[in-house]
Amino acid sequence: MSEPTSQSAADRAPSEPEPLPVSTIEDLCTDVESNVSRVIVGHDDAIEHVITALLGRGHILLDDVPGVGKTMLARSIARSVDCTFRRIQFTPDLLPADVTGVNVFNQKTREFEFNPGPIFANVVLGDEINRAPPKTQSALLEAMAEEQVTVDGETRALPDPFTVIATQNAVEPNQTYELPFAEIDRFMKKLSLGYPDAEEETELLGRAVGHHPIDSLEPVTDLETLVRARETVAEIRVEEPVRAYATRLAGYTREHARIGVSPRATISLLRAAQARAALAGREYVVPDDLQTEAPVVLSHRIKTESRDRDGESVVADALEYTTVE
Structure with missing residues (x-):
C-alpha cells in the first residue's frame, strides 16, 4: 500500500x-x-x-x-x-x-x-x-x-x-x-x-414506546x-514504521491460524486507522490507531484449527506479542 x-x-x-x-x-x-x-x-x-x-x-x-x-x-x-x-x-x-x-x-x-x-x-x-x-x-x-x-x-x-x-x-x-x-x-x-444493560434498556423504552425517534431523525x-x-x-499520512507494524500483525495471524488475514485486510486496517487518526485531529496514523481498530477489522477474517481458539484470540495475541518499532 x-x-x-x-x-x-x-x-x-x-x-x-x-x-x-x-x-x-x-x-x-x-x-x-x-x-x-x-x-x-x-x-x-x-x-x-x-x-x-x-x-x-x-x-x-x-x-x-x-x-x-x-x-x-x-x-x-x-x-x-x-x-x-x-x-x-x-x-x-x-x-x-x-x-x-x-x-x-x-x-x-x-x-x-x-x-x-x-x-x-x-x-x-x-x-x-x-x-x-x-x-x-x-x-x-x-x-x-x-x-x-x-x-x-x-x-x-x-x-x-x-x-x-x-x-x-x-x-x-x-x-x-x-x-x-x-x-x-x-x-x-x-x-x-x-x-443493553438495565439502565440503557429503561432509557430505550422511554424513547421508543410512543413515536419511534427514527421517524423524526433528520440529516446532520x-x-x-x-x-x-x-x-x-x-x-492522512501512514509512515513506513506504521505500515511495517501492520504487516507484522498480519504476519502473526498467518503464522498462528489456518487462514490468516489477507492483504485486503491489512489495507482495511490502515484505512480504518486513517479515519481513527482524523477523528483524533491528527494528520498521521500512530500504532494506537491500529491497535484500536485491529480487533474489529481483522478477527472475522481468520480461521483457526481449534474451536477453543477464534479469530479474536489470535488478534489479541498478535497485539500482545507483536512489537512496535
Missing part, C-alpha cells in the same frame, strides 16, 4: 473533491454520533466504529441476535447523511437480479432498458444477509470490492460514495446460510452490539461533506 500524499488545491484535478480540514472531522463525527444516539442507546463505541468505517471507505457487518438494534443502527447512520439509501431484505427466494437490477425489453422503443436494483445507492442496508443463498450473496462481491456491477456483460459504476451495511442473524443456523469467506473478507469491520450532514471528509481521511 503506497503512502498517502497531500495535494495542493492547484495540483488537484477539477473533478477531485477538496478535502475538509482535519480539525473539522471530529465535529462532523460528533454531530453524526449525537444524531444516531437519539435512536441507539448505549452503543457509542459501535456507532463510532461504523462512522470511521464510512469515512475509511469500508463496509460493515453487524452480527448479533435479533432485536438488539442492528437494522436501526444502519438506518440511523443513513438518515444522518443526506444521501440515497436503499434497503434489501434478504430472503431464501431472493435472486441476484433482485439486487443488481435487470435488463427489461421496452416494447415502445423495441430496445432493452436497464432497471437498476437497490444496490444503486450511497448507503445500502442488507438486512439479514445470511438468509439468502450463496448465489444471491455473490451478487455483492463485485459491488463491494470494485464499486460496480456487471449485468449481461455490461459494467455499470455504483454511486460514489458507496457503502454496504449488512446485518446477520446470529441464531437459527438451520434457517440461514454461511457467508462465503470471500464475502466476509470484503467487510472492513464486523461488529456486535450485545444486549450532506453527501458533499461526506465525500470531502473521506478525501481528508485518504490523505
Whole structure:
C-alpha cells in the first residue's frame, strides 16, 4: 500500500473533491454520533466504529441476535447523511437480479432498458444477509470490492460514495446460510452490539414506546461533506514504521491460524486507522490507531484449527506479542 500524499488545491484535478480540514472531522463525527444516539442507546463505541468505517471507505457487518438494534443502527447512520439509501431484505427466494437490477425489453422503443436494483445507492442496508443463498450473496462481491456491477456483460459504476451495511442473524443456523469467506473478507469491520444493560434498556423504552425517534431523525450532514471528509481521511499520512507494524500483525495471524488475514485486510486496517487518526485531529496514523481498530477489522477474517481458539484470540495475541518499532 503506497503512502498517502497531500495535494495542493492547484495540483488537484477539477473533478477531485477538496478535502475538509482535519480539525473539522471530529465535529462532523460528533454531530453524526449525537444524531444516531437519539435512536441507539448505549452503543457509542459501535456507532463510532461504523462512522470511521464510512469515512475509511469500508463496509460493515453487524452480527448479533435479533432485536438488539442492528437494522436501526444502519438506518440511523443513513438518515444522518443526506444521501440515497436503499434497503434489501434478504430472503431464501431472493435472486441476484433482485439486487443488481435487470435488463427489461421496452416494447415502445423495441430496445432493452436497464432497471437498476437497490444496490444503486450511497448507503445500502442488507438486512439479514445470511438468509439468502450463496448465489444471491455473490451478487455483492463485485459491488463491494470494485464499486460496480456487471449485468449481461455490461459494467455499470455504483454511486460514489458507496457503502454496504449488512446485518446477520446470529441464531437459527438451520434457517440461514454461511457467508462465503470471500464475502466476509470484503467487510472492513464486523461488529456486535450485545444486549443493553438495565439502565440503557429503561432509557430505550422511554424513547421508543410512543413515536419511534427514527421517524423524526433528520440529516446532520450532506453527501458533499461526506465525500470531502473521506478525501481528508485518504490523505492522512501512514509512515513506513506504521505500515511495517501492520504487516507484522498480519504476519502473526498467518503464522498462528489456518487462514490468516489477507492483504485486503491489512489495507482495511490502515484505512480504518486513517479515519481513527482524523477523528483524533491528527494528520498521521500512530500504532494506537491500529491497535484500536485491529480487533474489529481483522478477527472475522481468520480461521483457526481449534474451536477453543477464534479469530479474536489470535488478534489479541498478535497485539500482545507483536512489537512496535
